[in-house]
Amino acid sequence: MSDFYHSVRLDSEKCRGCTNCIKRCPTGAIRVREGKAHIIKERCIDCGECIRVCPYHAKSAEYDSLEEIHKFKYKVAVPAPALYGQFNNLDDVDYVLTALKKLGFDDVVEVAKAAELVSDATRKLFEQGILRKPVISSACPAVVRLIRVNYPNLIEHVVPLTSPMEVAGGIAREKARKETGLSDEDIGVFFISPCPAKITALKSPVCLEKSNLNGAIAIKDIYPALVHEMNHLTETQPIKDSGVIGVGWATGGGEANSLLKDNCLAADGIDNVINILNELEDEKLPDIDFIELNACTGGCVGGALTYENPYVAKARIKRLRKYLPVSCNRLDTVDVPDNMFWHKTLVATDVMKLADTVPEAMRKMAEKREILDKLPGLDCGTCGAPSCAALADDIVRGFASEKDCVFMLRDQLSGIDRELIPAPYRAKEKDE
Amino acid sequence: MSEAIKLHYDVDGRDFTRAGEASGKIKKTLKDIGFPPEIIRNTAIAVYEAEINLVIHAGGGEIDVEIAPDYVEVILTDHGPGIENVELAMQEGYSTAPDQVRALGFGAGMGLPNIKKYTDEMKIDTVLGEGTVMTLKIYVK
Numbered sequence: 001m002s003d004f005y006h007s008v009r010l011d012s013e014k015c016r017g018c019t020n021c022i023k024r025c026p027t028g029a030i031r032v033r034e035g036k037a038h039i040i041k042e043r044c045i046d047c048g049e050c051i052r053v054c055p056y057h058a059k060s061a062e063y064d065s066l067e068e069i070h071k072f073k074y075k076v077a078v079p080a081p082a083l084y085g086q087f088n089n090l091d092d093v094d095y096v097l098t099a100l101k102k103l104g105f106d107d108v109v110e111v112a113k114a115a116e117l118v119s120d121a122t123r124k125l126f127e128q129g130i131l132r133k134p135v136i137s138s139a140c141p142a143v144v145r146l147i148r149v150n151y152p153n154l155i156e157h158v159v160p161l162t163s164p165m166e167v168a169g170g171i172a173r174e175k176a177r178k179e180t181g182l183s184d185e186d187i188g189v190f191f192i193s194p195c196p197a198k199i200t201a202l203k204s205p206v207c208l209e210k211s212n213l214n215g216a217i218a219i220k221d222i223y224p225a226l227v228h229e230m231n232h233l234t235e236t237q238p239i240k241d242s243g244v245i246g247v248g249w250a251t252g253g254g255e256a257n258s259l260l261k262d263n264c265l266a267a268d269g270i271d272n273v274i275n276i277l278n279e280l281e282d283e284k285l286p287d288i289d290f291i292e293l294n295a296c297t298g299g300c301v302g303g304a305l306t307y308e309n310p311y312v313a314k315a316r317i318k319r320l321r322k323y324l325p326v327s328c329n330r331l332d333t334v335d336v337p338d339n340m341f342w343h344k345t346l347v348a349t350d351v352m353k354l355a356d357t358v359p360e361a362m363r364k365m366a367e368k369r370e371i372l373d374k375l376p377g378l379d380c381g382t383c384g385a386p387s388c389a390a391l392a393d394d395i396v397r398g399f400a401s402e403k404d405c406v407f408m409l410r411d412q413l414s415g416i417d418r419e420l421i422p423a424p425y426r427a428k429e430k431d432e
Numbered sequence: 433m434s435e436a437i438k439l440h441y442d443v444d445g446r447d448f449t450r451a452g453e454a455s456g457k458i459k460k461t462l463k464d465i466g467f468p469p470e471i472i473r474n475t476a477i478a479v480y481e482a483e484i485n486l487v488i489h490a491g492g493g494e495i496d497v498e499i500a501p502d503y504v505e506v507i508l509t510d511h512g513p514g515i516e517n518v519e520l521a522m523q524e525g526y527s528t529a530p531d532q533v534r535a536l537g538f539g540a541g542m543g544l545p546n547i548k549k550y551t552d553e554m555k556i557d558t559v560l561g562e563g564t565v566m567t568l569k570i571y572v573k
Contacts, residue, residue, distance in 0.1 A: 153469040278456070282476050353466040358501045358572075361465040366437055393464075 004041040005204035007062045007196040008051065012036045014058035019381030021050035021059060026270045027149060031394070032384035042351040045145040046197040047270050047295040048304030061196035061305060064215035066222060069104060072188025072214070074180050076172040077105040078165065079192040081112040081242070081250035082300040083219055084320055085313030087230065091323060093247070097239040099229035100192075103222070107176060108239050111191075112246030114168035116329035119245055119258035121161055121336040126259070126289070132157050134265075134280060134288040137255055139163050142197035142295035143273055144206065144346070151277050152348030160342045162208065164249060165191055165198055167340060169212030191216040194303030195296060207342035218305040243325040251314045252299035256292040258327075263287055268294040268302070354396065364396040371395055376407045436500040437461070443483055445492025448536065454495050455480040458506070461499065467572060475504050475570050478550040481543045482508045482566060488533050489513070490564065504570045511563040518556050522548065 017035040022028075029043035030050060037050075037058070051059040069075040077100045084093055097108045118139070125131050136157045138144055147154050162170075169189050176187045193199050193216040202211040248254030252268035265288050267276045273293045279285055296302035298310030301317065308316075331337070354368075355361040375388040383404040385391040394400035402408045418426060439461065441454035459476040479495070486493040490512025498505040515521050521528075522544050529539025548554050553569035 153473055281473065282455075282459070282480055283473070284480075350466065352464065354464055355466070358465060358467065362435075362437055362499065362501060365461065365465050366435065369437070 004044075005200060006039065006041055006044050006046055007199040007203065008039065008044060008046050008048065009060050009062050010037055010039060011058045011060060014056045016056055016058075017384075018055070019386075020053050020055060022381055022384070022386040024049045024053040025386065026274060027146065028386055028390050030386070031399075032381075042349065043149060045142045045149060045295070046195075046200045047142040047146075048196045049270060051196065051304040061199060061218065063193065063196075063199055063218045063221065063305070064190065066103065066217060066225065068215055068217075069188050069190055073186040074107075074176050074182050074188065075105045076107045076109060076176055076187065076189045077101075077103075077192055078109050078111055078168045078172055078189055078213065080165070080194050080198070080219070080300060081110070081115065081247045081317070082194040082303060082306060082313065083192055084112075084247060085250055085301045085317045086219060086223060086306065086308045087227070087316070090316065090320060092236065093240040093242075093320065094236040094238060095230050095233060096226065098233060098236045099226050101237065101239075102229040102233070103225055105190075107172065107179075109168050109172035109175065110240065110242050110246065111164045111168045112242035112249065113329050114166075114171060114246075115164035115249040115255070116242060116246040116258075116327050117167055117331055118161055118164050118340070119249075119255065119327075120329070120331045121340050122159060122290075123259055124331065124336050125159070125161075126261070131159065134285055135159055135290045136280075137290070137292045139249070139255055139292075140197065140294050140300075141201035141206075142195070142270075143293045145197070145200075146270075146273070146295070147277065148206075148346065148349050149351055151281055152350075153281055154277065155346050155348055157280070158346055160207070160345070161336070161340055162342060163198075163201065165202065166205075166208065166212055169202075170339060173212050188214045190214060192219060192222060193217065194219050194300045194306045196304060197295065198303075207344045207346055209343050219303070220305050220307045223307045241328050243327040244321045245327040246329070247317060247321055247324060250300050250317050252294050253292065254299065256290055259290055261289050263289040264292065265290070266292040266294075268299050269297040270295045354393075368392045368396045371402065374402070374408065375405055378407070380406075382406050436498045437465075439495075439497040439499070441495040441497075443486045443492045443495060445487055445490065448487060451484050451487040452480055455483050458495075458497055462504065465499070467504075471504065471570060471572050474550040475506070478547045478568055478570070479506055481547050482506070482568065484538060485543050486510050486512075488529055488538060493563075502572050504572075506568040508566045508568075509563070510565075514560040514562060514564055515556065515558045516560060518558060 015036045017032045022030045027043045029040045031038050100108050138159045172189045191213050199216040202213045205211045245258040253266035256264035256266040267273055298314050301313035302310035354364045371392040377388050379387040383391050385394055462472045490510035493510030496507045520526050524545045527539045533539045551568045552571045555567040558564040
């Protein structure tokens with residue numbers, strides 16, 4: 001699949017071409033053209049901000065329906081720990097996991113379990129001293145994508161480990177193969193996802209040859225059916241295999257805490273993430289060992305495909321953790337196993353560059369600054385770009401014209417009525 | 433050869449929360465042009481340090497930038513107290529920053545040494561009681 005596959009989608013029937021999403025997009029990836037929003041796919045990081053902000057629900061994410069799982073003989077659910085924060089009065093994760101089986105899955109492998117292994121692997125890499133500090137977590141795919149698009153300098157700080165979602169997918173697949181003897185085509189592994197970025201990550205993996213997962217189902221989509229099953233459960237099965245550390249990954253700071261180190265920083269919410277990345281880029285955080293960044297407010301519980309308010313979910317996760325052991329999973333090898341590392345190195349994309357060569361880019365930059373001087377500086381968004389600077393940028397790239405600015409157009413039109421009157425009969429202008 | 437791009441910023445000496453604004457904008461411009469990452473980083477760090485100095489020691493000043501395909505030149509001008517002993521100020525750990533500034537995490541005496549470290553050329557013209565002009569140059573190799 002293309003490097004620029006995205007799970008965030010626009011329903012153009014519902015889109016009214018307002019300015020809400022273009023203003024909110026952290027990478028300036030949306031423009032309104034001919035009355036409809038368009039996503040510039042090279043710039044989109046699938047953070048889901050536009051899904052949250054759209055008042056007409058025209059933005060959505062592409063994910064699988066529960067029916068999809070029946071295409072496979074053996075079906076495994078791989079739920080994100082954020083799922084556990086969606087339910088009121090939950091004191092045992094096995095209610096959720098057993099209910100998933102009732103919905104048609106043959107097995108359930110928790111992402112929280114894999115998260116404990118990733119935490120252990122990160123601790124090992126720290127001990128081995130091979131990571132470039134400050135180390136940046138690779139768990140949030142929207143953040144990884146943001147770094148590729150906007151922060152090429154920071155790429156080598158990103159932990160080269162696969163995400164808990166992929167590790168869990170690998171465990172699920174391996175287990176299914178062993179237990180059933182079925183071949184890979186007959187085993188369907190489905191992620192229960194809190195966000196569109198994770199779906200993009202499994203549909204179009206950046207640092208893996210192929211994902212271990214076959215598809216993804218949104219938490220908000222499976223929620224009603226799951227609640228129904230949970231309410232009708234007579235007994236639970238002992239499925240859960242994760243502790244405080246694994247479940248803690250659902251909320252901001254969970255991963256950082258799991259490393260048991262003093263100098264860790266955790267930031268959540270895309271604006272805060274950008275602030276931290278800017279500071280990192282200028283080497284203003286020299287004393288920090290590890291940085292956990294989550295694009296969504298509150299961490300994964302704040303994902304655009306969750307049902308519950310992130311703060312409520314966070315409180316519930318905290319309560320749930322009380323009854324759990326610290327951790328249930330450790331790597332049984334001295335070194336981190338090869339299959340937990342990325343198969344490919346992360347590479348920067350240069351989608352924001354003005355031109356291929358510096359002199360040409362400088363010429364465009366000079367032109368852009370001239371145009372920007374003429375624009376009103378209101379950042380009203382009426383032209384379809386999020387700001388006057390973005391419009392100026394679009395103009396020098398050849399995607400827009402000065403006439404797209406209503407104020408520039410008004411100034412041009414205001415002279416026309418005058419032009420229509422023959423010169424001798426024109427009223428005198430003040431400066432004439 | 434394309435013409436050099438010139439940028440000008442006024443740095444407010446009273447507002448600590450805005451210190452770093454100019455260096456941030458300069459970094460953004462260099463990024464958009466597509467300069468090599470190390471040029472962007474070196475310029476951003478050096479100019480940030482110098483900008484902070486304008487705020488801490490000089491009550492603000494002006495920053496003029498000239499960007500050409502093969503170099504970035506930054507001139508910082510202030511009308512502050514001037515630097516009494518440039519040689520001493522260039523030593524790591526030497527600082528004349530007041531306590532309230534140190535309380536904010538600045539004034540470790542690494543400003544000027546860091547600027548030197550991240551630039552190819554650094555020139556300081558200072559007159560006591562009149563002000564300082566610092567010229568920085570970073571070459572694109």
